[in-house]
Amino acid sequence: MTAMTIGKAARQAGVGVETVRFYQREGLVEQPPKPLGSGVRTYSPDMVARIRFIKGAQQIGFSLREIRELLTLQADPSTDCSDVREQAVAKLEEVRRKIDRLREIGAALETLIAACPGRGELQACSIMDALTQRSDGHIAGDGARRSNPKRPTRRSIR
Numbered sequence: 001m002t003a004m005t006i007g008k009a010a011r012q013a014g015v016g017v018e019t020v021r022f023y024q025r026e027g028l029v030e031q032p033p034k035p036l037g038s039g040v041r042t043y044s045p046d047m048v049a050r051i052r053f054i055k056g057a058q059q060i061g062f063s064l065r066e067i068r069e070l071l072t073l074q075a076d077p078s079t080d081c082s083d084v085r086e087q088a089v090a091k092l093e094e095v096r097r098k099i100d101r102l103r104e105i106g107a108a109l110e111t112l113i114a115a116c117p118g119r120g121e122l123q124a125c126s127i128m129d130a131l132t133q134r135s136d137g138h139i140a141g142d143g144a145r146r147s148n149p150k151r152p153t154r155r156s157i158r
Contacts (some may be wrong), residue, residue: 002045009043013051020051026064028054028071061091 010017020043023029029050032041050071057067069089073079115126122128 003042004048005040006043009048009051012048013055015051016053017053023051023054028064028068061095062087066091 006017006020007040024031034041034044054067069075073083112130
């Protein structure tokens with residue numbers, strides 16, 4: 001593979017041209033210098049590999065800030081594999097926390113849906129009522145007991 005245009009580099013990396021430009025604006029990928037005259041900027045195979053690395057890290061959940069840290073580690077010859085492993089372990093812990101929170105949200109939605117009669121006037125909708133009354137950031141099903149299983153109370157949605 002030889003030097004290539006941004007379009008060809010993007011295709012080789014499996015991303016769009018706008019993704020390459022975004023990575024450039026974010027400082028993750030350097031924009032090649034423009035040749036004198038009316039030449040076209042050219043991208044190297046190493047640049048394509050870097051773009052693939054960034055995209056791959058994004059696909060498994062790393063943020064751009066975290067990817068920047070990984071790229072810094074990659075560029076440092078004194079970096080040990082344990083440094084990268086530490087980053088991956090931290091990401092896994094974050095993912096597990098998010099999964100737990102999504103389960104809580106799912107349980108809250110199940111509670112709201114189960115309490116909803118599914119018909120009648122909107123003013124009597126238990127889901128709308130619960131969402132309207134929610135004031136402290138908690139959701140139904142967060143462990144509070146309900147006095148009426150058919151209709152969430154203000155307490156049950158906190």
